[in-house]
Structures are given as C-alpha cells and as structure tokens.
Amino acid sequence: MKLRFWGVRGSINSPLSPENYLSKIKGVLEQAVKEGISEKTDLDHFIAQLPGELKTTFGGNTSCVTISDDRDLLIFDAGTGIRNLGSQLISGNFFNPEIDEYNLIFSHLHLDHINGLPFFTPVHFPGKKIRFFSHHENFEKMLMLQQNSDFFPVSLESRPSNKEFNVLKEGHDFSIGNFVVRSKKLNHPNSSYSYSVEKDGKKIVYATDAEYTANSVLDNYADFYRNADILIFDSQYNFNELAQRYSFGHSTAEIGVDAAVSANVKKLLLFHHNHESSDRKIIEMKNSSIKYLNEKHPGSDLDIIISNEGMEFNL
C-alpha cells in the first residue's frame, strides 16, 4: 500500500511567507560563498548536503493524507491539501485513472479538516463517486452548511458527482477493498477519531488532533497503535506551547515518542505542524524528540520523521 501526504499543517494553512523565502535564499547563498561553489556541476551535490530548513519547506496546506493500492483510494481528511490531490486525480497523475470511486474519511469536522472540500475537483464531475465517512452523526449536514450560499457560491448538493454518506461507529471495523479499517476516539474538543489501516500484514495509523492528559491516558492507545509500521501523530506543540495551550486538544513529538515506543511502532511521523512553526522550528522539535528518545528509551530503533507535502511511503 502507498501512503502519501498532501497537507501536514494544523489549524490553518500557512504558506511560506516572502520573508521566509528570502531568508532561505540568503542562507543558501551564504553556504555557497562559504564552500566556494563556482561550477554548475557542483550544484546537485551542494544542494544535497544543505541543512533541511534551507533545502525544503514542509508545506503550508492543512491535513490530507491518502492510503491506496491499485484498486482503492482512502483519503483521510479534507484540509486544503485535498485541492492538489483532486487535481492529480482528474489529470490521472495519481491513482488508477480507470477507477472513479474514492473514499473520504474524516477524523473530525474542525475547519482545517474540511475546508478544502469545496475545491476537491472530483466532487464537480458527474462520473465520480465519493463515499464520505465520519463518526460525527450530523456530518452530512455540516458539510452542506460549509457550502451554504452565505459561505460559498456553490452548494455541495448541487454538484453532479454521486455522493454517499456513511456514519461510523467506534469499534466497528469495516473494509474498503482489501483494507481493514479500525477506529478509536481521541481526546479533542468535540472528539477526533484515529484510524488504523491494515493490508497484507502492514499497518498504518492516522492519529491526528489528540491531547493525552497523562501517561495513563496514553496507555489506553498502546493496543490500537501496536506494531504499526507507521504512526502519523499530532505533534503540533513543543512542551512550553502545550503547557500554555492545555485543553486545545494537541500533543508533542515527545509524547509521540512515548506512544510509539510503548506500542512497538517502527516509524513515527510528526504531523499537524503548528501554523506558527517555521521549517527550522519543526526540525528543532524533531531533534529534541530524538534527544528525548535516546535519553528515555536508549537502544530503541524508532525512526522519527517529519511529514511533509509530497512525501510517500510504499509498504
């Protein structure tokens, strides 16, 4: 199965500002002067060894992640990242172009998880079928409300795609093609839901928008996260921010480390980056979580990775 990230930010989309862009250019030029780069042929090697914050940007779109095989596409959340996914689906550059049915599964209905939907192009095509899934019983009404004429010029119900709305129950496993999907409620204002997706002995867990108020709470999730190849984890804040924003419903990379180690997870994907965090700050947060892993869980071979737009894993 293939995992791909289309939007990795939390709360609100946060494009790279002109100041951030210029500061990256300046950093690259300073590095080039220091290393005496004068030939074009040196560029690839030079770029490859640049520090992360100069070489990339993690992206400014909000939550959207896909898990797919040749036959089925599961989309988790419709943050602004879903706009690019929609374009790629229509152009046939992503997923099997012969299949016109997609599954869109919501963790919850906060704006950063739904407000890309009006721009998800397949909704506007008559031959497309979209199966919507959520644990929130009123979610069909809420999605329609988002496109009420007071908020958006085109209503969701007027769009010619075939739309099916399915309300999920926690603990009721379901299958989409060869994927087995399980869910578990997370501690978040108005509740968010995590999903575990399994196929051919591989397991990915999508667990965003969650606050763990104590280790004992974290323990409740160990079985659900157990042996995941990849755990996608809400690491919006560092410890200081978490202390100041208690009850906002988010977590830290270090809490992710404890969750991942206790559940024997292979890769921890830091996700739902704070919209106020620069690329450099996100890298610093990852580095501090590696330090924490080495001190608290010496010998652990947990892999900690920052999720970024366009990142893919094939399992």
Ligand SMILES: [Zn+2]
């Ligand atoms: Zn969110």
Ligand SMILES: [Zn+2]
């Ligand atoms: Zn939320």
